[in-house]
Amino acid sequence: MATITLDTVRKVYAGDVEAVKGVSIDIADSEFIVLVGPSGCGKSTLLRMIAGLEDITTGEIKIGDRLVNKVDPADRDIAMVFQNYALYPHMSVYNNLAYGLKNRGMAKEEIDRRVKEAARILEIGDYLDRKPRALSGGQRQRVAMGRAIVREPAAFLFDEPLSNLDAKLRVQMRVEIKRLQQSLGTTSVYVTHDQLEAMTLADRLVVLNGGNIEQIGAPIEVYDKPASTFVASFIGSPAMNLLNVKADGDGLSLENGAGLSGSNAKGKDSYIVGIRPEHLQVVDGPSSGDGVNLEVSVDVLEPVGAESFVYASFPDGGPEIVVRVSSHARHEPGEKMHLHADAKDVHFFDSSTGRRID
Amino acid sequence: MYKLKITDHLILLTGVFFMVAPVVLTFMTSTHDAIAIYKGGVQFLPGDKFLENYETVLFQAGGFTQEVNGFVMLKNSMILGFGFAIGKIVISMLAAYAIVYFRFPFASVCFWIIFATLLLPLEVRILPSYEIVQSLGMVNTYSGLIVPLIASATGTFFFRQFFMSVPDELLEAARIDGAGPWKFFKDILVPLSKTMIAAIFIIMFVFGWNQYLWPTLITTDESLFTLVRGIKQILQVWVGAQIPAFNEAMALAILAMLPPVLIVVIFQSWFVKGLVESDK
Ligand SMILES: Nc1ncnc2c1ncn2[C@@H]1O[C@H](COP(=O)(O)OP(=O)(O)OP(=O)(O)O)[C@@H](O)[C@H]1O
Ligand SMILES: [Mg+2]
Numbered sequence: 001m002a003t004i005t006l007d008t009v010r011k012v013y014a015g016d017v018e019a020v021k022g023v024s025i026d027i028a029d030s031e032f033i034v035l036v037g038p039s040g041c042g043k044s045t046l047l048r049m050i051a052g053l054e055d056i057t058t059g060e061i062k063i064g065d066r067l068v069n070k071v072d073p074a075d076r077d078i079a080m081v082f083q084n085y086a087l088y089p090h091m092s093v094y095n096n097l098a099y100g101l102k103n104r105g106m107a108k109e110e111i112d113r114r115v116k117e118a119a120r121i122l123e124i125g126d127y128l129d130r131k132p133r134a135l136s137g138g139q140r141q142r143v144a145m146g147r148a149i150v151r152e153p154a155a156f157l158f159d160e161p162l163s164n165l166d167a168k169l170r171v172q173m174r175v176e177i178k179r180l181q182q183s184l185g186t187t188s189v190y191v192t193h194d195q196l197e198a199m200t201l202a203d204r205l206v207v208l209n210g211g212n213i214e215q216i217g218a219p220i221e222v223y224d225k226p227a228s229t230f231v232a233s234f235i236g237s238p239a240m241n242l243l244n245v246k247a248d249g250d251g252l253s254l255e256n257g258a259g260l261s262g263s264n265a266k267g268k269d270s271y272i273v274g275i276r277p278e279h280l281q282v283v284d285g286p287s288s289g290d291g292v293n294l295e296v297s298v299d300v301l302e303p304v305g306a307e308s309f310v311y312a313s314f315p316d317g318g319p320e321i322v323v324r325v326s327s328h329a330r331h332e333p334g335e336k337m338h339l340h341a342d343a344k345d346v347h348f349f350d351s352s353t354g355r356r357i358d
Numbered sequence: 359m360y361k362l363k364i365t366d367h368l369i370l371l372t373g374v375f376f377m378v379a380p381v382v383l384t385f386m387t388s389t390h391d392a393i394a395i396y397k398g399g400v401q402f403l404p405g406d407k408f409l410e411n412y413e414t415v416l417f418q419a420g421g422f423t424q425e426v427n428g429f430v431m432l433k434n435s436m437i438l439g440f441g442f443a444i445g446k447i448v449i450s451m452l453a454a455y456a457i458v459y460f461r462f463p464f465a466s467v468c469f470w471i472i473f474a475t476l477l478l479p480l481e482v483r484i485l486p487s488y489e490i491v492q493s494l495g496m497v498n499t500y501s502g503l504i505v506p507l508i509a510s511a512t513g514t515f516f517f518r519q520f521f522m523s524v525p526d527e528l529l530e531a532a533r534i535d536g537a538g539p540w541k542f543f544k545d546i547l548v549p550l551s552k553t554m555i556a557a558i559f560i561i562m563f564v565f566g567w568n569q570y571l572w573p574t575l576i577t578t579d580e581s582l583f584t585l586v587r588g589i590k591q592i593l594q595v596w597v598g599a600q601i602p603a604f605n606e607a608m609a610l611a612i613l614a615m616l617p618p619v620l621i622v623v624i625f626q627s628w629f630v631k632g633l634v635e636s637d638k
Contacts, residue, residue: 051530051534087531088528088531089550099535100530103535104536
C-alpha cells in the first residue's frame with residue numbers, strides 16, 4: 001500500500017503526438033481513483049506510465065516516496081489488469097498466478113499459499129488446473145484479478161478490465177472489484193470510458209480530455225458541480241442539457257429563437273446554461289419564477305422502466321432538450337410542454353471557454 | 359449435406375494412383391534381383407529377394423573405400439535432417455524475435471535484407487559458399503554439411519508474422535511479472551509457437567533430408583554420404599562390366615523415403631491438434 005504522486009507528467013509519442021499534457025495528481029493511500037474520459041484522451045497512456053510500460057517524457061511519478069521514472073515495471077510493486085486479460089494461454093490458471101512470484105524467486109510454499117488464498121477469495125479454486133481457453137470471460141477476468149492479487153502490490157492498475165464482459169456480468173464484477181479493493185485496501189487506479197462505472201467505483205474521479213485534466217473530485221461533487229461543459233456533458237446519462245443563451249439586462253433568452261426565459265444570475269452578456277434532465281420540472285403553464293423556464297414541444301417519449309425521458313425541441317429548432325419524467329407520465333409527440341428549473345439547479349458556463357462560472 | 363458422388367471418388371482415386379503408383383513400383387522392383395530388372399524393366403509384382411536386397415543395402419559395405427553402408431548413410435541423413443531443421447528453427451526464431459521485439463536501428467531494413475535472400479537460393483551462391491567452407495577447413499565435416507544451410511529467410515518470415523500476431527499485452531504482463539527478454543522468449547513465446555515450430559520442423563526436415571547438391575559438393579569422404587546421395591552412388595559405382603544394381607538402388611530409395619514419412623505422420627497429428635485447440 002502506498003501513495004502515488006504524479007507531478008506534471010507529460011507524454012509525447014514519436015511523431016509529436018502529445019498524449020498527456022502535464023498531469024498532476026496526488027493519490028492517497030488506499031484510494032480508488034478512476035481515470036475517465038472519451039477515447040483517445042490519454043487514459044491508458046497515463047496508466048501505462050504509472051506501470052512503467054511507457055517512458056515518461058517529462059515530469060515525475062512517485063510510488064510511495066520512491067521516484068520510479070526509471071524503475072522497471074516488475075520492480076515498481078504494482079499489478080496490472082488488462083482489458084483483454086493477457087493471461088498466458090499455455091499455462092494453467094495456477095501457473096498464470098504463480099509465474100510472477102516464481103520470477104521473484106519466492107519459496108514454493110509461499111507461492112502455493114498465496115495462489116490458494118487468491119483462488120479462495122475469487123472463487124476460482126475449481127479451475128486452477130485449467131488453461132485460460134477453457135474458461136468463460138467472467139472466469140478469465142477473475143484469473144486476471146487473481147494474478148494481480150497474489151503479488152500483494154502497493155497499487156492495482158486497471159485498464160478497462162470489464163469492457164469485454166456482457167452488461168450483467170459487468171455490473172456484478174464492478175461490485176466485486178469495489179468490494180475486493182475495500183477489503184484489501186490497496187491503492188487503485190482504474191481506467192474506463194464508461195461514466196457509470198467511473199461514478200460507482202471511484203473515491204475520486206479524474207476526468208481527462210485531450211491529455212488534460214478537466215476536473216478531479218468525488219463522483220457526486222463532479223456530478224453536482226461540473227467544472228466545464230465537457231465534464232457536464234460527459235458525466236451523467238442522459239447528458240446535461242447545454243444551451244447557448246444571451247442576457248439582456250436581468251433576463252435570459254435563447255441565442256437563436258424563442259422558448260426560454262430566465263434570470264441572469266451572474267451578470268454577463270452570454271453563457272452556456274446547463275440543466276440536468278432530472279432538474280427540469282413539468283409545470284402547468286408559463287412560469288416566471290427564479291431560474292430558467294422553457295417552452296418546448298415533445299418529440300419522443302422514451303420509457304426505460306423506473307423513469308422515462310422526453311426528448312423535446314424549441315419552436316425555432318435549436319438544441320434538443322431531454323427531460324426526466326415519471327414512468328407513468330403520458331406525453332404525446334407534438335404536445336406543448338412548459339418546463340421549469342430552479343435557480344440552484346442551473347449551471348452557468350463561460351460561453352467562450354466552457355469553464356464553470358460560480 | 360453434400361453427398362459424395364462417384365465422380366468425386368474417381369477424381370480422388372486418380373490422384374492417389376499418380377501419387378502412390380511410383381512408390382509401389384519402386385517397392386515391388388526392390389524385391390527382385392538385378393538381372394530380372396535388367397531384362398524386364400520395373401516390376402509390378404513382389405519378388406522373393408526382399409530380405410536379401412534390404413540386408414545388402416543396409417549392412418553390406420560398398421563404395422570405393424568399402425566403409426559406407428546403408429545404415430551409415432541413414433545415420434548421416436538423420437544428422438543432416440535434424441541438424442538442418444533444428445538449426446533453421448533456432449536461428450530463424452532468434453532472428454524473428456530480434457526483429458519483432460527489439461527496437462534496433464534499421465530493424466525493418468534488416469528484415470527486408472533477410473527476406474531478399476529468399477531470392478538467392480543456395481544454388482546461386484554455391485561457389486562462394488564452397489570457397490568459404492573450404493577455407494574454414496569444414497569440408498567433410500557434419501558442421502560443414504549443416505551450418506551453411508541453416509540461415510532461413512522463410513523461417514524468419516513465418517516466425518516474424520507469428521510473433522507480430524501475439525498480443526502486446528502478453529509481453530507487458532510478462533514484463534510486470536518480472537520476465538526479462540530471455541525468460542519471455544523461453545517461457546512464453548516458445549511454448550506459444552509450438553504449432554508453428556512443428557509445422558516448420560516437418561517442412562525443413564524433409565527439405566534437409568532431400569538436399570543433394572550441397573552434400574555432393576561438401577562430402578567427398580564416403581563415410582559422410584547421405585542416403586539421397588548414396589542412391590546415385592550405387593548406380594555409378596557398379597556401372598561397368600556389371601549390371602547396375604537397380605534392385606539395391608530401389609531398396610535404398612524406399613529406405614530414404616521412410617524417415618520423412620514417419621516425421622510427417624508423427625508431427626502432423628501434433629500439428630493438427632495444435633491448430634484445433636488454437637491457443638490465442
Ligand atoms: N504508441 C503510440 N504512438 C503514437 N501515438 C500513440 C501511441 N499510443 C497512443 N497514442 C496516441 O495517444 C493518444 C492517447 O491514447 P490512449 O491509448 O492513452 O487513449 P485512451 O484514453 O486509453 O483511449 P481508449 O479509451 O480508446 O483506450 C491517442 O491520440 C493515441 O492515438
Ligand atoms: Mg485505452
